[in-house]
Amino acid sequence: MYSKMVTRYLILMFILFGTSSLWAQAKLAQSGFQFLSVSQDARAAAMGSAFTTVEGTPNAIFYNPAGLANMNEQFGVAVNYFNFIADIRHASLALSYAPANGEYGVFSFSVQSVDYGDLEGTQVWPNEQGFVETGVFNPQALAIGLGYSRSLTNRFLVGGQIKLVGQTLGSSALPTGVTKENVANVVAFDFGTIYKTGFKSLAFGMSVRNFSQEIKFEEEGFQLPLTFRIGLSIDAMDFLMPDQDTHKLLVTFDAAHPRSFAEYVNFGTEYIFMNTFILRLGYISGHTEYNYSLGFGVQKFGLHINYAYQPFGVFGSVNRFSVNFMF
Numbered sequence: 001m002y003s004k005m006v007t008r009y010l011i012l013m014f015i016l017f018g019t020s021s022l023w024a025q026a027k028l029a030q031s032g033f034q035f036l037s038v039s040q041d042a043r044a045a046a047m048g049s050a051f052t053t054v055e056g057t058p059n060a061i062f063y064n065p066a067g068l069a070n071m072n073e074q075f076g077v078a079v080n081y082f083n084f085i086a087d088i089r090h091a092s093l094a095l096s097y098a099p100a101n102g103e104y105g106v107f108s109f110s111v112q113s114v115d116y117g118d119l120e121g122t123q124v125w126p127n128e129q130g131f132v133e134t135g136v137f138n139p140q141a142l143a144i145g146l147g148y149s150r151s152l153t154n155r156f157l158v159g160g161q162i163k164l165v166g167q168t169l170g171s172s173a174l175p176t177g178v179t180k181e182n183v184a185n186v187v188a189f190d191f192g193t194i195y196k197t198g199f200k201s202l203a204f205g206m207s208v209r210n211f212s213q214e215i216k217f218e219e220e221g222f223q224l225p226l227t228f229r230i231g232l233s234i235d236a237m238d239f240l241m242p243d244q245d246t247h248k249l250l251v252t253f254d255a256a257h258p259r260s261f262a263e264y265v266n267f268g269t270e271y272i273f274m275n276t277f278i279l280r281l282g283y284i285s286g287h288t289e290y291n292y293s294l295g296f297g298v299q300k301f302g303l304h305i306n307y308a309y310q311p312f313g314v315f316g317s318v319n320r321f322s323v324n325f326m327f
Contacts, residue, residue, distance in 0.1 A: 031222055031223050031224060031225045031226070031259050031260040032167075032184075032215075032222040032223070032224070032225075033141065033165055033167055033210075033224050033225065034225055034260070035088075035090070035112070035114045035141050035143075035167075036112075036143065036165065036188075036209070036210050036224060036225055037210075037225045037227065037258065037260070038084060038090060039062075039320075040059065040062045040080045040090065040092045040112065040322075041057070041059035041062060041063075041078070041080055041306070041320075041322050042080065042082075042295060042297075042306040042307055042308040042320035042321055042322035043057070043059070043270075043280065043295070043297060043304075043306045043308070043322060044059065044062075044063060044268075045282070045293055045295070045308040045310060045318075045320050046268075046280035046281070046282055046293050046294055046295025046296075046306070046307075046308035046309075046320075047252060047266075047268025047269065047270055047280050047281070047282040047293075047295075048266040048267050048268045048281075048282025048283045048284050048292070048293055049063070049254070049266050049268075049282065049284065050231060050233075050252040050253055050254040050266035050267055050268035050282060051063040051064070051067075051231075051252065051254070051268070052064045052192070052194075052205040052206070052207050052229045052230070052231030052252075052254050053067075053194055053203045053204065053205035053231045053232060053233040053252065054067055054233065054250075054252065055067045055068075055069070055070055055157075055194065056070065056071065056072065057076070057078060057304075057324055058071075058076040058077065058078040058094035058095060058096040058108065058324065059078045059080065059094050059322065059324065060159075061094050061096075061108050061110045061145065061147050061161055061190075062092065062094065062110065062112070063207065063209075064159065064192035064194065064205055064206075064207040064229075064231075065108070065147045065148075065149050065159030065160050065161045065190055065191060065192055065207075066149055066157040066158050066159035066192045066193050066194045066205065066207070067149075067157075067159070067192075067194065067205075068096050068106045068108055068147070068149040068159055069102075069105070069106055069149040069150050069151045069157035069158065069159055069194070070102070070151055070157065071096050071098045071102060071106050071326075072326070073098070073302065073326035073327055074097065074098050074099070074101070074327070075095075075096070075097060075098075075326065075327050076094075076095065076096035076097075076324065076325070076326045077093075077094075077095055077324065077325045077326075078093070078094040078095075078322060078323070078324045078325075079091075079092075079093055079322065079323050079324075080092045080093075080094075080320065080321070080322045081320075081321055081322075082318060082319060082320040082321060083318070083319070084318055085312055085315035085316070085318065086117075086315070087117055088114060088115070088116050088117065089114070089115040089117070090112075090113075090114055091112075091113050091115075092110070092111060092112040092113070093110065093111045094108065094109070094110045094111075095108060095109045095110075096108045102151070105148055105149060105150035105151075106148070106149045106150070106159075107146075107147070107148055108145075108146070108147035108148070108149065108161070109145070109146055109147070110143070110144070110145040110147065110161065110163070111142075111143070111144050111145075112142070112143040112144075112145075113140070113141070113142050113143075114140060114141040114142075115138070115140055116138070116139040116140065116141075117138070118136050118137070118138050119136065119137055119138070119139065119170070120133060120135075120136055121133065121134040121135055121136070121137050121170060121171075122134060123172075137169075137170030137171065138170065139167070139168060139169045139170055140167070140168055141165075141166065141167040141168075142165075142166050142167075143163050143164070143165045143166075143188075144163060144164050145161045145162060145163030145164075145190070146161065146162055146163070147159060147160060147161035147162075147190075148160060148161075154196075155195060155196040155197075155198060156193070156194075156195050156196075157193065157194040157195075157196075158191075158192075158193050159191065159192055159193075160189065160190065160191035160192075161189065161190040161191070162187065162188075162189055163187070163188050163189075163190070164185065164186075164187055164188075165185065165186055165187075165188050165210075165212070165224065166183065166184065166185040166186075167183070167184055167185075168181070168182065168183045169182040169183075169217070170182060182217050182218075183217075184215050184216065184217050185215075186212050186213065186215045186224065187212060188210050188211060188212035188224055189208075189211045189212070190207070190208065190209045190210065190211070191207070191208055191211075192205060192206055192207030192208065192229075193205060193206050193207075200234060200235070200238040200239070201233075201234050201235040201238055202232065202233075202234045203232065203233050203234070204230070204231070204232050205229075205230070205231045205232070205233075206228075206229065206230050206231075207227075207228075207229045207231075208226070208227070208228055208229075209226070209227045209229075210224040210225050210226050210227060211224075211226055212224045212226075223259065224259075225258055225259055225260045226258070226259040227256060227257070227258040227259065228256070228257045228258075229254050229255065229256045229257075230254070230255050231252065231253060231254035231255070231266075232252070232253050233250060233251065233252040233253070234250075234251055235248055235249060235250055235251075236249040236250075236251050237249050245275065246273065246274055247271070247272070247273060248270075248271070248272040248275075249269065249270070249271050249272075250268075250269065250270040250271075250272075251268070251269055252266075252267070252268040252269070252270075253265065253266070253267055253268075254266040261286075262286060263286070264284060264285045264286035264287065265284075265285045265286075266282065266283070266284050266285075267282060267283045267284075268280070268281070268282040268283075269281050269282070275299070276298065276299060276300055277296075277297075277298060278296060278297040278298065278299065278306075279294075279295075279296050280294060280295045280296065280297070280308070281293070281294050282294070288313065289312055289313030289314065289315060290310055290311060290312045290313060292310075292311070293308055293309065293310040294308070294309055295307050295308035295309060295320075302325055302326045302327050303323075303324070303325050304322075304323070304324035304325070304326075305322075305323055306320075306321070306322045306323075306324070307319070307320065307321055307322075308320040308322075
């Protein structure tokens with residue numbers, strides 16, 4: 001029975017993944033709001049963002065909402081912060097609530113904000129320089145989401161999120177003297193599943209993120225960075241050192257098909273000692289400026305503190321920090 005369920009589930013994932021290739025090819029590299037593609041959680045980033053089948057953290061809402069379905073605690077709070085390339089500041093918050101020990105599912109709330117810093121505006125002008133300065137402006141972006149996740153069985157998890165995504169690029173001073181505000185907003189959806197096979201800790205997952213209609217600032221339309229992922233994970237200690245809780249070695253793998261980039265794969269590992277001290281390593285294929293990442297963490301009494309380091313080629317390095325608290 002379970003072997004048939006696994007087979008059907010895998011077929012469904014590959015059909016969705018393959019179909020996404022046809023949808024995305026026509027719009028390759030023609031997407032906006034790219035901040036939605038940036039990994040938020042330090043734990044996930046240290047594991048190469050191979051996070052589709054990882055459960056038990058509010059930050060799963062940024063990768064696969066199904067990962068919240070089995071939250072062990074009633075409340076969960078996750079705060080993330082990092083300076084991205086070009087001093088672009090990212091901050092995000094994820095909250096989870098599991099009433100009646102998760103009997104009615106898990107509700108979640110997420111906020112993701114981006115501050116691009118101060119930029120000097122200019123306007124084409126018939127002078128010697130060819131332009132005039134129009135003042136300093138501060139582009140920003142924001143995404144606010146509400147999610148719901150649930151275990152349909154003890155092996156099959158589902159979840160989804162609806163979010164309002166917006167970006168403001170400041171104002172434009174037109175030659176006519178009119179000032180135009182460059183603001184765009186759109187409603188987007190994330191959803192995903194996780195299936196636990198029953199063989200050791202092996203799990204499969206699928207997620208679709210940033211599904212929305214086309215939007216535009218003025219005339220040229222664009223779409224959000226729609227991304228399809230399939231993934232799997234397993235605790236390697238199931239084979240190396242079974243029947244013990246001192247050591248855990250989670251190995252994760254994701255295959256991604258984004259609208260705005262060629263397909264790539266993510267690998268991640270997480271070693272946990274005595275359920276307290278954690279080391280992580282990750283790899284992302286097909287990227288020129290970055291590929292590997294690493295990090296560490298400490299968890300105790302419901303408090304999780306995580307750090308991730310990711311070299312970013314000519315842009316330097318990115319240091320992520322996350323704090324999770326479950327109670």
